[in-house]
Amino acid sequence: MMGGRVTAQHPDKSGTADPPHDGPLLRVEGLVVDLPRPDGAAGDTVRVVDGVSFDVPAGTTVGLIGESGSGKTMTALSVIGLLPDHATTGGELVWRGKNLLRPDTDWRRVRGHQISMIFQDPLAALNPSITIGRQVGEILRRAGRPRAEVRHAVIDLLDRAGVPDPERRMNSYPHEFSGGLRQRAMIALALAGSPSLLLADEPTTALDVTVQARILRLLRSIQREQGLAMLLVTHDLRVVAHVADEVVVMYAGRVAERGPAGAVLRRPAHPYTRALAASVPAVRTKTALADPLPGSPATPANRPSGCAFHPRCPLARDRCKAEVPQAREVAPGRWSACHFAEEVFTP
Known part of the structure; x- marks a missing residue:
């Protein structure tokens, strides 16, 4: 029952095998997910995931982090085809070179056999x-x-x-x-x-601290032993710092920042990431005091204009209120969706 790396042959339940594929195991490109508004207004939808892009290379752990309502779980459910029936999607989920969002995808051959999920509860x-x-x-x-x-x-x-x-x-x-x-x-x-990819949605949230540590060590051990890739959904930066190779920071359904986990947490390139890191002393130094993130998180249903983080951002200016920032590479492998990333990031 050993999961394989990207070049391994994994038989599915029909007896066929996944073909070898070069490049990342999973590529999420411009993913969008729309859901009907909670108030039930006819023809009105909320974009709960808005243009999300990242890669999951074989054998690595990618952490999806952010506050509640940031779109983390909806992104993960998209990857395994478990969105609500009334959801509509766009963009691409390229799995071993094939876009899973195509209408002809046989999710029964993917779900549980190529991609599996550990649920929060x-x-x-x-x-x-x-x-x-x-x-x-x-x-x-x-x-x-x-x-x-x-x-x-x-x-x-x-x-x-x-x-x-x-x-x-x-x-x-x-x-x-x-x-x-x-x-x-x-x-x-x-x-x-x-499976080749394991999705873990807040796998330790309901457990006490000691059990959390044991489960995280177990997941990391299994992942390394079997060469699995893992997409870890969490709001806990300490978990990401412990197990993730890459991190994708989400806010109000969009990607704020992405890059190597250690580098992102030590030297953020987005004000939101910096605020998250400052709110968890152990992520920075053992002696630093917590600096709680002010304000309430925006959600896709009440997303502000321009940069969704601007009402809580100490760097916010008029441009931030009017223009949605596009992700750009501020250093090799480091991407930030902030108009003024250079004022945050210190290479």
Whole structure:
């Protein structure tokens, strides 16, 4: 049950294999997602993801960070084809050279087998009336695993995910697991289809600090061992600093900044990233005091004109209120969507 790098052949449930592909495993290019407004106004939509672009190279971890309502989860759900039925999309999601947003995409061959997801709330994601072992085993059977091998494979997956005494615990129901064990079961479920990309949506939010650290170490270990790529959705910069190679900072449905995680967190090139980093002392220095980010976050439904961050930005000027800034490269591999990025960024 080993996931492979971009050049590996991964059989899907129909027995075919993913062709080798050069370039990033996933390329998100100008992604847009529109949803009907919550008030139900006919013909009126909200652009919850607005022109988002980034790459996920094979074997790397990319962190999607930002406050609530920034569009992180909607971006991840787009990648795995789990948006609401009433959503409309645009742009490209290029997976192994093929745009997943084309109408002919067979999501059944992608979801769970090439791209898997660990959801924020495992108790809601797991079926309460079916044992953990049967749920993991169903994925294996659909992937074409011989029935005689399924039980041993389930035990192996649960063991890799850190579930103690997996031969016994596979017969347990989700409510019989603690929060940490349920998340480990979700990890086993996500790995069952031998994916190349793992999406993790706030995988440690509901756990206490000690269990969070264990789950993050487990994910990092599995990712390195199996050569998986991972797209990690979180609002916690400390998590990103611990596990991510690249980071994409989102605000009100748009990308504010992207680049190598360590460099972005140490030397931000966008006022929003700088404010986020300042609000978490451990991201900067052990002795710095927290400097809370003022104001309330903008959301796609109430996005200000121009740069959405301008009402909270200490550098805001008239241009920021009128003109949406375009992402530009301010240093090799460093991109910022700020009109005055040079005043923030120090190479």
